[in-house]
Amino acid sequence: MADKTEEIPQNARRVFVNDVDKYTSKNIARFLDLCVVGASLVDPGEADVEEDDDRLHDEQPKLKGATFQIVGTVSSQTEEKCSFIAEEYSNLKREDLRRHLMKCDVVIYDITQNADQIDEAQWAVSALHEEMDQFSGPKMFILLSTIMTWAMTKPADKDYPEFPFTEENYRRRKAHPNFHNHIGLEKLVIKLGKTKSSQFSTYVVASGLQYGMGEHLFHLFFKMSWLGEVSQVPIFGDGSNIIPTIHINDLAGVIQNVIDHKPKPQSFVAVDDSKNTMEDIVKAVTFMLGPGKTQNVSKEEIYLIRDLTQTDIDSLLLNLRIEATYLKGNFNIQWVSETGMVENIEQITEEYKQTRGLLPLRICILGPPAVGKSTIAERICKHYKLHHVKLKETITETLENLESCVRIEDEENDQSEAHEFLDTLKENMNQNEGRLDDQYVIRIMRDKLRTKPCMNQGFVLDGFPKTYEQAKELFTGDEEPEGLQSKHEKKIIPEFVFFVDATDVFLKKRVLNLPETVVEGTSYTPEQFLRRLADFRERNIEDETLLNYFEDLEIHPEHLEITSNDDSEYLLVIEKVCKKVGKPKNYGIILEEVEEEERRQAEQQLKERAAQRAEAVRREEEEAQKRDHRWGEWNQQLEEVRRQEHDLLESQSELLRNYLMKDVMPTLTQGLIECCRIRPGDPIDFLAEYLLKNNPEG
Structure with a gap:
């Protein structure tokens, strides 16, 4: 009570x-x-x-x-x-x-x-x-x-x-x-x-x-x-x-x-x-x-x-x-x-x-190239069940969705804004060697952050925006930060900003040690990486830096330092992030997932036990087969020994039989006949004396 x-x-x-x-x-x-x-x-x-x-x-x-x-x-x-x-x-x-x-x-x-x-x-x-x-x-x-x-x-x-x-x-x-x-x-x-x-x-x-x-x-x-x-x-x-x-x-x-x-x-x-x-x-x-x-x-x-x-x-x-x-x-x-x-x-x-308490968490991870932003973002997303928003993947996803919409419209003989926007993006990419102007990038990223999943659970914005101007256009349009009163725009501004940094020497060494199979086809080739790193450093020594933008909005970035490639280093970083952000604001591991995981583990245990039982049966059958084989060989060998012993006895007994039949049996038989005729009081003594007297060799 x-x-x-x-x-x-x-x-x-x-x-x-x-x-x-x-x-x-x-x-x-x-x-x-x-x-x-x-x-x-x-x-x-x-x-x-x-x-x-x-x-x-x-x-x-x-x-x-x-x-x-x-x-x-x-x-x-x-x-x-x-x-x-x-x-x-x-x-x-x-x-x-x-x-x-x-x-x-x-x-x-x-x-x-x-x-x-x-x-x-x-x-x-x-x-x-x-x-x-x-x-x-x-x-x-x-x-x-x-x-x-x-x-x-x-x-x-x-x-x-x-x-x-x-x-x-x-x-x-x-x-x-x-x-x-x-x-x-x-x-x-x-x-x-x-x-x-x-x-x-x-x-x-x-x-x-x-x-x-x-x-x-x-x-x-x-x-x-x-x-x-x-x-x-x-x-x-x-x-x-x-x-x-x-x-x-x-x-x-x-x-x-x-x-x-x-x-x-x-x-x-x-x-x-x-x-x-x-x-x-x-x-x-x-x-x-x-x-x-x-x-x-x-x-x-x-x-x-x-x-x-x-x-x-x-x-x-x-x-x-x-x-x-x-x-x-x-x-x-x-x-x-x-x-x-x-x-x-x-x-x-x-x-x-x-x-x-199903409140969205909005997080932005910033930092120089190759510092590990995506690794950290992925772990944050896994812990808080958030959506990982990356520039390249978002643009690809948008183009695929527009292509899908256009195919449906073509089947229905209808053309809408999606068709027009797709044509505009393709034309812009052709003019810029596959890249998009900032205005289109901003629109794509803003639309992504406004999607229901990002609005419901929240997101981790990975390495974007990159400049003060991009941030201004993405979150506030053409307005100054002080004018940020739009209800819809407030729902996409990050609550937490983490700036992950490392020394240039460390970053260069990390990239140079990457396997060629990983570097090939990416922006981590030595020339591209050094240019990107230099551009990043240059952007962040100007008067209007990206971090200044968030400071103006009283969103104070948290600085995190990477000093080694050990996984424990990232664990410490994630621990600091979780301490700053707090507990998850969603369902977390929901009951169905717990039950599903328990069911999966139970099924796995049943499979393992079944496999163990099958292996035990297989081993037992194999041992039984080996025992049967060994028993057969032993019986075969025993039979051979018996046959050899029998043959030996047969060969030895033949000489004895010949000797008995020739030298012993005639005299013995005659003695027995005499014994039966006379019928002495002591037949054994009589027979002994008879054999002694009638010994053929005597």
Whole structure:
């Protein structure tokens, strides 16, 4: 739990908000924290002082008097606490939650983002209803539901289906199949509020799809456009479905009015006046932030987007015409975006970038030739995810784009400014041996810096401009620096300028040591390099140098010295640059990239393990083959030994057999016959004596 250190006024109204760390609840809590109780009861036209339009985006000191004290649950405990939350609770048991709810004057439950909160909201409103007699004062329960509980409502007049629904059609509303639990809770909340409304009043606010303050549901399209990684932003389906929407701060204003007015009706629809289609919204977003091009894809492709939940998908495919007639006629809302998202897209996109800290970084790297500007620029671009803008590559890219445009125009028998500009550039290059006059170079580079990618993420301008005059024309046209007030031109002027330098001796030695294969066809041949280096030094000792230009604009260049060719030298330079520039102001390594990298590493590990297993199997098979071969050879050798032994025994036994058959067996046989005839008492002794007497050699 985290408590505010400042003292809360005794007349503050205590407001509970669930999931106060999530998009919807957080913005409602932030809004109410800036409000005075009863402020929406006063007509702004009668106010003595007109409030600034940007009051919701700045943390302002609270006015004296009754204020809202915000407490609430968080889905996950983090070290970072919201300054507008007096108390945060996490992992509460139901009894502890009941105790906190009983201390609050207003309880707000949002179920638009997390359907898991439906059960808790049902328990909370039922628990409070049971404790009505124990209330120290009147309490209010506000259920923030979704317009999806109206999604399948049939038109009252079939002949005029384009007529929008209003709150009068409340009892005929029909929910989307995936939102039956939402509408069930809505009915329960309305029912419990009818028992004793003076003591316990309940309200249901059916919110349109929310946008603004960094985006939530529409974030996919904002992010895709801002990153510029796709040439065409997808529209799922034909895009003709009408999306009821409301700015998150306008929704918070509706909640404020419900608290202040305590209206008789218990159910409201909270949408703006727009009837924008999905196509209108996506085209507006990508025109402001991205390539300005869209493509229709099948509805099924939306299921391939990992960031979208089923609730998000159902909401984005909604097609519903509905009007918020009650709040228009009875509430006092200081609209941020009454006419809708498309009409206010410039404000919304600026709000998106500011809220998420997606601010462009504009950096310029200057220095003599061969000092390593491009190496440093590439590393800065990689670290900050910026666009590397080099003169030669930009001119080549521009010519290729113009050629492409002209080919399309020729196919359509149409000629425009692109055709004329391409002819002008080619003619100028023919007259100048392949080079362009400064006026065309300036125009090409300015157009490059004005592209959406450079305007969104930022850029590193590598080695350009080269002179005071070029800088003046590129960033301010013909005006003096003091006259630089053009909004568009201010967005392309570098915020940081780094001047990378080295001694002439070092630079000459570096170029002379380059391999011929690297030098060939470049401006690093000895003659060209020495001329370029001399020109650079000469330009930077004049009264009006390029660095003077930036100094005049109070953009003070940072000087960086290169003294060796070691990579560690560049690491130190990049470290100094990062210290000066600060943290990245974009998405950095986004979740998809982290997951993709993890997936790539997992796949790589699986491949390595599979390769290791395959290698082990191969080695085992090879060893088995070798064992079989060795076993075969051994068996063959053993068989040969046995055969040789047998042959030896056979040759030796033949002599013995001949001897026995000739000299032993006849006498022995005769002795055995005699023994059998006589049958002596000791046959062995008899046979021995017989053989001794009848020995042929005896």
